[in-house]
Amino acid sequence: MFKRALKRFVRNRTALISLVIFCLIILSCLIFPLLGFNDYSSLHLDQQYAPFSLQHPFSTDNLGRDMFTRMMVGGRYTLGLSLLSTCLAVTCGTLLGMFSAYLGGVFDKAVVSVCEAVSAVPYILIVIIMEVSLGWGQGYFSLAVAIARIPSVTQTVRSSVLKLRDAEFISAAKVLGKSNWHIITRHVLRNVYSTILVRFSSTYAASIVACSVLGYLEIGISSPTPEWGRMVADYFHLIGSRGFLVFIPCLFISLSVLCVTLITHGLRDALDPKEYLHE
Numbered sequence: 001m002f003k004r005a006l007k008r009f010v011r012n013r014t015a016l017i018s019l020v021i022f023c024l025i026i027l028s029c030l031i032f033p034l035l036g037f038n039d040y041s042s043l044h045l046d047q048q049y050a051p052f053s054l055q056h057p058f059s060t061d062n063l064g065r066d067m068f069t070r071m072m073v074g075g076r077y078t079l080g081l082s083l084l085s086t087c088l089a090v091t092c093g094t095l096l097g098m099f100s101a102y103l104g105g106v107f108d109k110a111v112v113s114v115c116e117a118v119s120a121v122p123y124i125l126i127v128i129i130m131e132v133s134l135g136w137g138q139g140y141f142s143l144a145v146a147i148a149r150i151p152s153v154t155q156t157v158r159s160s161v162l163k164l165r166d167a168e169f170i171s172a173a174k175v176l177g178k179s180n181w182h183i184i185t186r187h188v189l190r191n192v193y194s195t196i197l198v199r200f201s202s203t204y205a206a207s208i209v210a211c212s213v214l215g216y217l218e219i220g221i222s223s224p225t226p227e228w229g230r231m232v233a234d235y236f237h238l239i240g241s242r243g244f245l246v247f248i249p250c251l252f253i254s255l256s257v258l259c260v261t262l263i264t265h266g267l268r269d270a271l272d273p274k275e276y277l278h279e
Helices: 002-011 013-035 067-103 105-120 123-134 141-162 168-175 180-216 228-238 244-270
Strands: none
Touching (some): 002 244, 013 067, 013 244, 067 105, 067 141, 067 180, 067 228, 067 244, 105 141, 123 141, 123 180, 180 228, 180 244, 228 244
């Protein structure tokens, strides 16, 4: 099934091109800062708004700092912290959703109640509490974003597992004396991995937006460390005269979210069992 899904995904040119573009963005953010292309934090007031060139592909900002290097370093924080929050949310949500649906009873009711309670709290409030408690501007907001995303992941996985709980292969595993952990990890997880994969991708896109918005609100990473959302806030007062300083980070945020969204649609189509009936 995995090979067939991979072939279907590759045939989806839009999703494949989006994956290539997003991988290039990630590789650029990882590689270029290591090459020492330019210093992203040192001030060079004599090089303000330098012309676009090979030395400064994205020009320089109002303090003479190289915009290209700042964008690449900022991508590490925006995409990296978004990935961290997504991994935490999907891992916790998957485990809670599977055990909640499979075990049922009091545990299921408790998980559902907690998820509903967390969903009712604005995630910005969770972010502020986390930042004040652990340290402002250090990236701890990613934990709050993860907490806010856990309920939706849990509900998605729970609904998928509920459809499998009374399946014949589950009953057969119980008759053979298999433990609940064995059944969940070997049988249940194998049949809901496609749902988890698609949910991971969609959650990642939402996390990029959330991290960028928090950066714009100056709740995320503190200056002078670059982060795409924070860069938009730092340069917004120059939008009338030097609009490219705002346009460049907005472009990378939009392009990343668009690519991940199209990848999500490609995965959903490739992993849809109904599509195999037409092949």
